[in-house]
Amino acid sequence: MIAISQQATKRVLAQAQQQCLALGSKLTTKRSQVLEGLLVAAKAVSAYELTDVCRDKLGYDLLPMSVYRILEFLENNQLAHRLNTSNKYIACSHITCDHQHQPPQFLICKTCHKVEEVEVPTPIMESVAKATRKAGFTLASSHLEIECYCNDCDPPEAAI
Amino acid sequence: MIAISQQATKRVLAQAQQQCLALGSKLTTKRSQVLEGLLVAAKAVSAYELTDVCRDKLGYDLLPMSVYRILEFLENNQLAHRLNTSNKYIACSHITCDHQHQPPQFLICKTCHKVEEVEVPTPIMESVAKATRKAGFTLASSHLEIECYCNDCDPPEAAI
DNA sequence: CCAGAAATGTTATATTATAACATTATAGTA
DNA sequence: TACTATAATGTTATAATATAACATTTCTGG
Numbered sequence: 001m002i003a004i005s006q007q008a009t010k011r012v013l014a015q016a017q018q019q020c021l022a023l024g025s026k027l028t029t030k031r032s033q034v035l036e037g038l039l040v041a042a043k044a045v046s047a048y049e050l051t052d053v054c055r056d057k058l059g060y061d062l063l064p065m066s067v068y069r070i071l072e073f074l075e076n077n078q079l080a081h082r083l084n085t086s087n088k089y090i091a092c093s094h095i096t097c098d099h100q101h102q103p104p105q106f107l108i109c110k111t112c113h114k115v116e117e118v119e120v121p122t123p124i125m126e127s128v129a130k131a132t133r134k135a136g137f138t139l140a141s142s143h144l145e146i147e148c149y150c151n152d153c154d155p156p157e158a159a160i
Numbered sequence: 161m162i163a164i165s166q167q168a169t170k171r172v173l174a175q176a177q178q179q180c181l182a183l184g185s186k187l188t189t190k191r192s193q194v195l196e197g198l199l200v201a202a203k204a205v206s207a208y209e210l211t212d213v214c215r216d217k218l219g220y221d222l223l224p225m226s227v228y229r230i231l232e233f234l235e236n237n238q239l240a241h242r243l244n245t246s247n248k249y250i251a252c253s254h255i256t257c258d259h260q261h262q263p264p265q266f267l268i269c270k271t272c273h274k275v276e277e278v279e280v281p282t283p284i285m286e287s288v289a290k291a292t293r294k295a296g297f298t299l300a301s302s303h304l305e306i307e308c309y310c311n312d313c314d315p316p317e318a319a320i
Numbered sequence: 321c322c323a324g325a326a327a328t329g330t331t332a333t334a335t336t337a338t339a340a341c342a343t344t345a346t347a348g349t350a
Numbered sequence: 351t352a353c354t355a356t357a358a359t360g361t362t363a364t365a366a367t368a369t370a371a372c373a374t375t376t377c378t379g380g
Contacts, residue, residue, distance in 0.1 A: 149298050
């Protein structure tokens with residue numbers, strides 16, 4: 001999960017711009033604004049929530065349609081992830097540090113939508129992939145979304 | 161994934177009724193119709209698609225609102241699963257056979273929505289649970305939804 | 321500067337889901 | 351049997367998420 005100071009944001013956005021250029025695309029003003037929204041949100045947010053964050057916290061005027069388009073762009077450029085489990089979006093954690101990561105597994109709090117990216121040991125993921133192939137399927141993505149409750153949010157009674 | 165003959169359907173529905181009674185609830189006519197719809201769909205379907213299946217293939221007249229309510233009931237009675245990944249629903253595979261299963265892991269084809277329930281070996285799932293606890297989270301569910309492409313559906317070019 | 325491509329704006333609408341309240345059916349009990 | 355409480359279903363409205371289609375603006379290479 002990303003939680004980032006204001007001065008670091010600027011650096012991260014500049015780095016993201018470099019990353020886009022390397023992929024042959026451009027981090028335009030609007031795209032940068034949406035990414036900044038994800039960074040300040042510091043949790044998984046829906047496209048419409050992100051529109052609100054950009055307007056209320058950053059003063060950026062974006063329409064939901066644009067936000068959806070830009071989120072798609074950010075995904076394609078490894079700057080954001082869509083969490084299918086909750087229909088929400090987060091900034092990729094790797095953009096706030098310099099080293100390479102394993103494909104992340106996402107722990108998603110069902111209550112507060114906090115997201116932690118953990119690295120499940122490679123052999124474990126290999127086993128999952130193997131069971132998948134054995135059943136005649138191919139993994140669509142190297143990341144799993146794992147629905148959890150974080151320690152700040154007690155699981156609902158029914159789940160205990 | 162459930163694919164089931166007409167004569168078997170009747171037996172499964174009767175069995176489901178017993179299972180409900182054991183849990184202190186009732187498989188009413190409408191609920192049975194929705195479950196039958198899931199059985200004949202034989203893949204993951206949305207609530208609205210299920211409404212169509214029930215009407216077009218079975219002649220049952222159900223409103224989407226009722227279908228949502230009934231799907232919730234079926235989930236609570238271990239007769240159906242909601243796939244958060246795709247906002248679709250399936251019948252629990254266990255209701256078509258008599259033995260106990262491990263908590264299932266779902267392989268979901270992103271293209272055709274076919275679902276296979278596989279049993280990932282317990283030690284593997286233990287490792288995942290352990291990594292989760294270490295990160296300060298508690299698993300919300302003992303099943304994982306794993307997005308895949310089945311062998312009948314080629315992965316889209318971008319995913320290769 | 322011009323033409324084509326890329327990005328964004330705009331409007332409309334599809335899809336998934338829930339809220340709120342009315343009506344009907346069922347089960348337990350006097 | 352009739353009464354009552356609860357469960358189930360019906361009905362209407364609307365929220366939340368997402369995409370389609372086409373117009374306009376901006377950028378880029380020649």
